[in-house]
Amino acid sequence: MPKAIAINCSLKRSDGKDSSTDLMIGVVAAGLAQHGVEFTETIRIADFDVKPGVTSDEGDGDAWPDIRRRILEADILIFGAPIWLGQLSSIGKKVLERMDAFLGETDEKGRMPSTGKVAVVAIVGNEDGAHAVTAQLLQGLNDVGWTIPAAASCYWVGEAMGSTDFNELERVPDKVRETAATVGSNAAHLARLLQAQPYPGADPQ
Amino acid sequence: MPKAIAINCSLKRSDGKDSSTDLMIGVVAAGLAQHGVEFTETIRIADFDVKPGVTSDEGDGDAWPDIRRRILEADILIFGAPIWLGQLSSIGKKVLERMDAFLGETDEKGRMPSTGKVAVVAIVGNEDGAHAVTAQLLQGLNDVGWTIPAAASCYWVGEAMGSTDFNELERVPDKVRETAATVGSNAAHLARLLQAQPYPGADPQ
Amino acid sequence: MPKAIAINCSLKRSDGKDSSTDLMIGVVAAGLAQHGVEFTETIRIADFDVKPGVTSDEGDGDAWPDIRRRILEADILIFGAPIWLGQLSSIGKKVLERMDAFLGETDEKGRMPSTGKVAVVAIVGNEDGAHAVTAQLLQGLNDVGWTIPAAASCYWVGEAMGSTDFNELERVPDKVRETAATVGSNAAHLARLLQAQPYPGADPQ
Amino acid sequence: MPKAIAINCSLKRSDGKDSSTDLMIGVVAAGLAQHGVEFTETIRIADFDVKPGVTSDEGDGDAWPDIRRRILEADILIFGAPIWLGQLSSIGKKVLERMDAFLGETDEKGRMPSTGKVAVVAIVGNEDGAHAVTAQLLQGLNDVGWTIPAAASCYWVGEAMGSTDFNELERVPDKVRETAATVGSNAAHLARLLQAQPYPGADPQ
Numbered sequence: 001m002p003k004a005i006a007i008n009c010s011l012k013r014s015d016g017k018d019s020s021t022d023l024m025i026g027v028v029a030a031g032l033a034q035h036g037v038e039f040t041e042t043i044r045i046a047d048f049d050v051k052p053g054v055t056s057d058e059g060d061g062d063a064w065p066d067i068r069r070r071i072l073e074a075d076i077l078i079f080g081a082p083i084w085l086g087q088l089s090s091i092g093k094k095v096l097e098r099m100d101a102f103l104g105e106t107d108e109k110g111r112m113p114s115t116g117k118v119a120v121v122a123i124v125g126n127e128d129g130a131h132a133v134t135a136q137l138l139q140g141l142n143d144v145g146w147t148i149p150a151a152a153s154c155y156w157v158g159e160a161m162g163s164t165d166f167n168e169l170e171r172v173p174d175k176v177r178e179t180a181a182t183v184g185s186n187a188a189h190l191a192r193l194l195q196a197q198p199y200p201g202a203d204p205q
Numbered sequence: 206m207p208k209a210i211a212i213n214c215s216l217k218r219s220d221g222k223d224s225s226t227d228l229m230i231g232v233v234a235a236g237l238a239q240h241g242v243e244f245t246e247t248i249r250i251a252d253f254d255v256k257p258g259v260t261s262d263e264g265d266g267d268a269w270p271d272i273r274r275r276i277l278e279a280d281i282l283i284f285g286a287p288i289w290l291g292q293l294s295s296i297g298k299k300v301l302e303r304m305d306a307f308l309g310e311t312d313e314k315g316r317m318p319s320t321g322k323v324a325v326v327a328i329v330g331n332e333d334g335a336h337a338v339t340a341q342l343l344q345g346l347n348d349v350g351w352t353i354p355a356a357a358s359c360y361w362v363g364e365a366m367g368s369t370d371f372n373e374l375e376r377v378p379d380k381v382r383e384t385a386a387t388v389g390s391n392a393a394h395l396a397r398l399l400q401a402q403p404y405p406g407a408d409p410q
Numbered sequence: 411m412p413k414a415i416a417i418n419c420s421l422k423r424s425d426g427k428d429s430s431t432d433l434m435i436g437v438v439a440a441g442l443a444q445h446g447v448e449f450t451e452t453i454r455i456a457d458f459d460v461k462p463g464v465t466s467d468e469g470d471g472d473a474w475p476d477i478r479r480r481i482l483e484a485d486i487l488i489f490g491a492p493i494w495l496g497q498l499s500s501i502g503k504k505v506l507e508r509m510d511a512f513l514g515e516t517d518e519k520g521r522m523p524s525t526g527k528v529a530v531v532a533i534v535g536n537e538d539g540a541h542a543v544t545a546q547l548l549q550g551l552n553d554v555g556w557t558i559p560a561a562a563s564c565y566w567v568g569e570a571m572g573s574t575d576f577n578e579l580e581r582v583p584d585k586v587r588e589t590a591a592t593v594g595s596n597a598a599h600l601a602r603l604l605q606a607q608p609y610p611g612a613d614p615q
Numbered sequence: 616m617p618k619a620i621a622i623n624c625s626l627k628r629s630d631g632k633d634s635s636t637d638l639m640i641g642v643v644a645a646g647l648a649q650h651g652v653e654f655t656e657t658i659r660i661a662d663f664d665v666k667p668g669v670t671s672d673e674g675d676g677d678a679w680p681d682i683r684r685r686i687l688e689a690d691i692l693i694f695g696a697p698i699w700l701g702q703l704s705s706i707g708k709k710v711l712e713r714m715d716a717f718l719g720e721t722d723e724k725g726r727m728p729s730t731g732k733v734a735v736v737a738i739v740g741n742e743d744g745a746h747a748v749t750a751q752l753l754q755g756l757n758d759v760g761w762t763i764p765a766a767a768s769c770y771w772v773g774e775a776m777g778s779t780d781f782n783e784l785e786r787v788p789d790k791v792r793e794t795a796a797t798v799g800s801n802a803a804h805l806a807r808l809l810q811a812q813p814y815p816g817a818d819p820q
Contacts, residue, residue, distance in 0.1 A: 052661065054626065054699060084711075085711050085715055085754075085755045085758055086542070087754075089712070090705045090708035090709035090711075090712055093704070097699045115356075116355070127567075129538070131497070131538050131542050132539075135340040139339050139340035139344075139358075139702075140701075140702065142339075142353055142357055143358070147352075147354055150319070150347070151347065152347055156569075160540060160586070175570070181407040182406075202386040204383075258422075290510055290553055291750070293503070294503070295503035296500070298503050301500075302499070333745045333770070334746045335775060336700070348495055360775055361775045363774055364772070365772045365788075380775070544758075545753070549750035553746075557763065557764055557765050560760050560814060563758070592725055600762070603809070607808060609800070612793075614793075
């Protein structure tokens with residue numbers, strides 16, 4: 001059974017409360033659970049002292065090495081992030097930067113620690129920006145080794161220049177649930193295939 | 206044996222000549238061939254009367270229906286495109302728009318015609334823009350159903366504000382060949398897995 | 411009195427009908443008119459045979475040279491475009507590519523034909539993508555010489571995964587009108603300043 | 616005489632050393648000085664405890680209120696940032712997010728604290744990504760009130776997949792110096808115009 005983990009790249013600490021990003025992560029996690037994936041946990045990045053940088057350990061109490069280990073124990077990553085200024089949150093970008101180190105951590109077949117693992121994205125904002133964030137995330141995540149299943153983005157934003165939060169809606173819109181079910185089905189299937197038959201990697205040229 | 210096809214989204218007609226984009230497509234096709242993929246053909250979009258629009262047939266001599274059929278007969282798409290103004294060529298964008306129709310062509314399990322097929326990108330420019338084009342392409346292609354293997358982008362650009370074309374280099378740089386081998390290995394593996402065990406799709410909610 | 415012109419980069423020919431992009435262009439034009447700008451015309455690019463390319467005249471009946479002239483007679487450009495796949499329409503991208511030629515058409519002070527002219531953007535879509543399109547347009551337009559006044563983007567999109575068109579709304583939302591008034595005021599002011607006191611350009615180094 | 620200030624959004628603290636981003640900021644500052652602008656200082660964001668968030672004061676020792684004040688005392692902002700994963704550094708994104716508060720700090724004419732101020736960008740990376748970063752920055756900065764002069768981006772990146780730093784080059788390339796001179800001339804001119812004749816703002820609708 002594939003395992004999924006989520007990160008929440010909200011700018012705010014949790015302080016015991018769920019954010020709109022958590023709600024969207026939950027919707028996607030439910031879509032995965034419908035398709036036989038075990039969901040382990042959500043890591044709220046802002047609750048930890050993740051240092052800026054592009055190595056796997058920036059020292060000085062850096063929380064990334066432990067988070068990195070937990071992420072890489074799972075088969076599927078739900079990258080959850082809010083939109084700010086129509087773009088990925090700075091904390092989401094910081095996480096991508098920490099994964100940049102994967103490029104230098106290849107095995108003898110050129111495979112990164114993330115090679116063979118599947119990533120999907122869960123995005124929320126008051127208004128516009130989900131496609132821009134998806135583009136940033138898919139390019140960044142794929143660059144550092146993650147595989148992207150068909151239709152890997154589940155998102156919600158309100159009407160242009162609106163200010164409603166996702167967790168203020170009366171209910172999760174049907175289209176969001178349907179999208180999450182598709183994301184879940186595709187990610188679960190792909191993770192199973194890659195678990196059973198890992199990428200062979202390429203011989204050095 | 207998986208089959209690959211390429212599209213070349215150069216702004217110019219071929220007039221019997223290969224472009225820099227063709228050269229990069231060739232490098233990626235060689236990377237696929239090393240890993241047992243049959244490469245069929247490159248379609249130079251500018252040679253055909255592909256109409257602008259977001260349906261699968263815009264009528265009036267539209268060349269897209271035939272190109273669409275040929276693309277969907279393959280298991281792997283090499284999306285080849287040049288960079289202009291640091292962004293995807295308009296012809297590349299026109300192709301993405303034609304694929305938008307896939308969203309409305311799902312089967313009873315919500316699967317698009319592209320679901321189960323693998324896309325990689327081959328990008329060239331005189332200078333800067335490859336990551337921006339990759340972001341546009343991965344977001345657009347994934348949105349309309351394509352699966353993205355680990356490390357799916359092979360590109361070359363020169364130094365900032367340079368004007369050298371990729372096909373003016375004395376030889377293809379080693380790093381480009383190495384990247385193409387990795388892209389080829391990952392895409393070939395993923396296409397085989399998805400051919401043998403297609404995405405099951407999701408039941409209607 | 412500064413003059414403004416608009417281009418509509420819809421994928422469809424006008425056939426005598428206004429599109430949602432036309433409606434948004436009208437809202438922005440009204441914002442400019444409130445601040446003393448003469449609005450001349452909207453050019454629907456799809457109605458003309460604008461060739462793909464990166465020169466100012468691609469020959470063979472190319473409609474761009476005449477459109478280019480009309481655009482450069484105005485002081486302010488309203489770049490109107492719809493969103494497709496969360497990105498700028500391919501016809502919008504084609505127009506940017508044609509303006510790429512400005513980079514090679516500098517005077518002895520390094521000034522492009524667009525230097526001293528002001529651009530603003532008017533964007534519509536059923537859902538999400540306005541910030542991504544704004545980013546593509548501001549980067550592309552600025553690269554080829556246009557000046558961008560404060561808060562230069564006026565847009566509307568509906569809720570995530572929605573399908574309502576802007577011209578199906580009962581009325582133009584207040585926030586859109588307010589934004590258009592600000593865009594109009596800022597663009598009018600900047601165009602007047604640059605008309606009275608053109609950029610001096612830089613001496614060759 | 617207009618005043619310029621720079622921010623350096625490198626991921627690393629300065630520890631008394633200049634980064635490649637500092638070098639590029641210096642080149643742009645020299646371009647401004649050639650055109651009569653007084654350059655005040657560069658603020659290395661990583662040297663300060665700038666909290667994540669979208670308000671002007673996140674409390675708890677937040678360094679942003681003081682940096683915000685210094686930025687707003689200048690007429691021109693040089694936004695200096697490195698590229699990571701082909702995108703804006705997370706620290707650059709964090710700064711944009713802090714400026715999001717400007718949207719709520721308008722005067723009775725709808726003018727933000729940044730309205731009437733000019734922003735240009737100074738970007739460096741080992742390879743590809745400058746246009747993507749420019750797009751992110753121009754969209755974000757313009758959204759929160761900054762005016763963008765013609766041709767506002769000065770950047771350097773090496774050949775694709777290269778690893779040379781800008782400050783390892785034997786000399787600053789001529790094209791970079793020429794671009795910086797143009798950026799400097801345009802920004803200086805526009806800042807002078809807007810200093811003498813501020814945006815009037817728009818009346819409430």
